[in-house]
Amino acid sequence: xxxxxxxxxxxxxxxxxxxxxxxxxxxxxxxxxxxxxxxxxxxxxxxxxxxxxxxxxxxxxxxxxxxxxxxxxxxxxxxxxxxxxxxxxxxxxxxxxxxxxxxxxxxxxxxxxxxxxxxxxxxxxxxxxxxxxxxxxxxxxxxxxxxxxxxxxxxxxxxxxxxxxxxxxxxxxxxxxxxxxxxxxxxxxxxxxxxxxxxxxxxxxxxxxxxxxxxxxxxxxxxxxxxxxxxxxxxxxxxxxxxxxxxxxxxxxxxxxxxxxxxxxxxxxxxxxxxxxxxxxxxxxxxxxxxxxxxxxxxxxxx
Amino acid sequence: xxxxxxxxxxxxxxxxxxxxxxxxxxxxxxxxxxxxxxxxxxxxxxxxxxxxxxxxxxxxxxxxxxxxxxxxxxxxxxxxxxxxxxxxxxxxxxxxxxxxxxxxxxxxxxxxxxxxxxxxxxxxxxxxxxxxxxxxxxxxxxxxxxxxxxxxxxxxxxxxxxxxxxxxxxxxxxxxxxxxxxxxxxxxxxxxxxxxxxxxxxxxxxxxxxxxxxxxxxxxxxxxxxxxxxxxxxxxxxxxxxxxxxxxxxxxxxxxxxxxxxxxxxxxxxxxxxxxxxxxxxxxxxxxxxxxxxxxxxxxxxxxxxxxxxxxxxxxxx
Numbered sequence: 001x002x003x004x005x006x007x008x009x010x011x012x013x014x015x016x017x018x019x020x021x022x023x024x025x026x027x028x029x030x031x032x033x034x035x036x037x038x039x040x041x042x043x044x045x046x047x048x049x050x051x052x053x054x055x056x057x058x059x060x061x062x063x064x065x066x067x068x069x070x071x072x073x074x075x076x077x078x079x080x081x082x083x084x085x086x087x088x089x090x091x092x093x094x095x096x097x098x099x100x101x102x103x104x105x106x107x108x109x110x111x112x113x114x115x116x117x118x119x120x121x122x123x124x125x126x127x128x129x130x131x132x133x134x135x136x137x138x139x140x141x142x143x144x145x146x147x148x149x150x151x152x153x154x155x156x157x158x159x160x161x162x163x164x165x166x167x168x169x170x171x172x173x174x175x176x177x178x179x180x181x182x183x184x185x186x187x188x189x190x191x192x193x194x195x196x197x198x199x200x201x202x203x204x205x206x207x208x209x210x211x212x213x214x215x216x217x218x219x220x221x222x223x224x225x226x227x228x229x230x231x232x233x234x235x236x237x238x239x240x241x242x243x244x245x246x247x248x249x250x251x252x253x254x255x256x257x258x259x260x261x262x263x264x265x266x267x268x269x270x271x272x273x274x275x276x277x278x279x280x281x282x283x284x285x286x287x288x289x290x291x292x293x294x295x296x297x298x299x300x301x302x303x
Numbered sequence: 304x305x306x307x308x309x310x311x312x313x314x315x316x317x318x319x320x321x322x323x324x325x326x327x328x329x330x331x332x333x334x335x336x337x338x339x340x341x342x343x344x345x346x347x348x349x350x351x352x353x354x355x356x357x358x359x360x361x362x363x364x365x366x367x368x369x370x371x372x373x374x375x376x377x378x379x380x381x382x383x384x385x386x387x388x389x390x391x392x393x394x395x396x397x398x399x400x401x402x403x404x405x406x407x408x409x410x411x412x413x414x415x416x417x418x419x420x421x422x423x424x425x426x427x428x429x430x431x432x433x434x435x436x437x438x439x440x441x442x443x444x445x446x447x448x449x450x451x452x453x454x455x456x457x458x459x460x461x462x463x464x465x466x467x468x469x470x471x472x473x474x475x476x477x478x479x480x481x482x483x484x485x486x487x488x489x490x491x492x493x494x495x496x497x498x499x500x501x502x503x504x505x506x507x508x509x510x511x512x513x514x515x516x517x518x519x520x521x522x523x524x525x526x527x528x529x530x531x532x533x534x535x536x537x538x539x540x541x542x543x544x545x546x547x548x549x550x551x552x553x554x555x556x557x558x559x560x561x562x563x564x565x566x567x568x569x570x571x572x573x574x575x576x577x578x579x580x581x582x583x584x585x586x587x588x589x590x591x592x593x594x595x596x597x598x599x600x601x602x603x604x605x606x607x608x609x610x611x612x613x614x615x616x617x618x619x620x621x
Contacts, residue, residue: 233448282440
């Protein structure tokens, strides 16, 4: 594989600042940056806590108890209790799973649709490119949260539908990135070679281009998880996601709104948890990006 | 340049036509049509039938679309099924209030964001730079609705300075009006500072290292003049683009913020019409938002092209 040939100048200027796709090569072993380490620790612990939630939660997350309503944080209830006397920490831990599952599954939906779209647009060019990208433009012409609302307006709310809607909303940016990576790769010599061998289009797309396009896509996807979590929780907050008595973080904050002056801890706990998760994933993603291609400076995140 | 602008404008129009089709097509996806929604679940079938005929709901979907879009263009947006009022005035009121909110936020984002960016660039690498950088990073990591909660807890519940929610018209007095505007504006500003300040910082750092800034300093000009006159003008070019994009982003931000602060603008109208299945209002409102968003993006593109000739003559900018 002519993987280490000096690459030609960038072919496609993309909005995503990807000027060249790094071809997989023996990555030089560098020590992990502090950013990457902190990101790994934060994200790792949250994922672990979420996975272990049913076993480590100190109290049942959904048992209503009128005698323990609005207990401020103390030794028994570390994060206090809510308006139904439920332990906030236990609900928070169980909610971790929902937020993570929502973010990850939504991103998988965007990847599953966006990557083939981008590959096709970047490889076939011409009218395929034109049609797919103009379609992406139409969907990007509506603010993400409005597009989510529009999709969810027609059905009774449920968390899986929210995940699906969020995944749908973020297809265009993934497709655009996949396209710009493909445009760069399509001129590489090994693709010319595959064409000369008369390989089928699907072979070239999925066996030659896709494996080399993965690294930037994976990094982008990990950052996309935070957008998905933020958008999903905002939709839940607006009542178009998880439904009571679920302990989804967005819903928890929404329900806690009425008691802000007497029991602010109910809203603060899931809020801070969400910030920590988003910061953790961002550090992880930015760290991985710089490790992958040190020339790409951490960018200003768009939302 | 004129040709470029014409092309971009045409594109915006085409996108909006496509968006209007998208928005309209959700009517076809709904299990119940507008006649059912108006008359309620217990209406006798013949009555529903009569209203369907009157509203033209039995016509093919494309004809319904043409009628709806035609009405839109002639300024007739239909009637809200919930409030029994024409949508036009309803929407105009909401847009006006939302514009007060987004306008105030936008100005503050520009002023504070650029200011922070300049300070961070001048103190490049120092503790103040790091502080600003961490602060703006937080701004972006914290979801808007959580910012809102924090603002309410601190300013309304704890300090008791401001009302926690609601809206008062200007006719109720300037202070009352302004007090209701402060909390939602603060929320929007926190959430959007990072883009502007980080971009200003990085382009300012770059410009400050350029030869002509060194030349200006060598001439013995005072540092204030060098920074404000020579460096800032050039450093702000990319920031202007981001500001235009941010105006579009604010249109998304108002949905959550207006809902939390019970501020009767466009965002709350959209959420309200979804909760109450007021489809005609929802469609009109989303189309208006898409138009504002598209124009903001167009403005960003044009400003970018104005300052970057390479793009202006590029073939495919889409």
